Amino acid sequence: MTEESRWGATGRRKTAVARVLLMPGEGKIVVNGRPWEQYFPRPTSRMIILQPFELTQTLGRYDVVANVHGGGLAAQAEAVRHGITRTLLVIDPEFRPILKKAGFIRRDPREVERKKYGRHKARKRPQYSKR
Numbered sequence: 001m002t003e004e005s006r007w008g009a010t011g012r013r014k015t016a017v018a019r020v021l022l023m024p025g026e027g028k029i030v031v032n033g034r035p036w037e038q039y040f041p042r043p044t045s046r047m048i049i050l051q052p053f054e055l056t057q058t059l060g061r062y063d064v065v066a067n068v069h070g071g072g073l074a075a076q077a078e079a080v081r082h083g084i085t086r087t088l089l090v091i092d093p094e095f096r097p098i099l100k101k102a103g104f105i106r107r108d109p110r111e112v113e114r115k116k117y118g119r120h121k122a123r124k125r126p127q128y129s130k131r
């Protein structure tokens with residue numbers, strides 16, 4: 001395998017970060033050294049990961065190797081999707097309008113707000129007592 005036949009990108013979501021490598025193959029997906037069915041047991045997570053391939057009609061054309069850390073399983077799945085999307089854009093910039101319309105190019109910026117002092121959570125106040 002030559003260096004030109006491998007493409008990579010980083011995908012992020014909340015605190016999850018995914019380093020994704022795509023190479024020509026038959027559609028095998030490996031996440032953190034394990035088969036993706038084993039790593040993502042939920043069918044919704046698997047569906048999320050395959051979305052960019054289904055939109056661009058490249059399902060089964062590339063093997064995916066992803067290293068993910070941080071966040072929960074749902075955020076990790078979306079980080080992998082973001083990484084796959086960015087890698088597909090490197091491979092073929094013609095995919096951009098399709099993927100942009102689906103909203104896969106933009107990183108989801110929502111993160112947990114930090115807890116403030118004097119509060120129970122980020123915004124929840126202690127109970128008010130009149131007397």
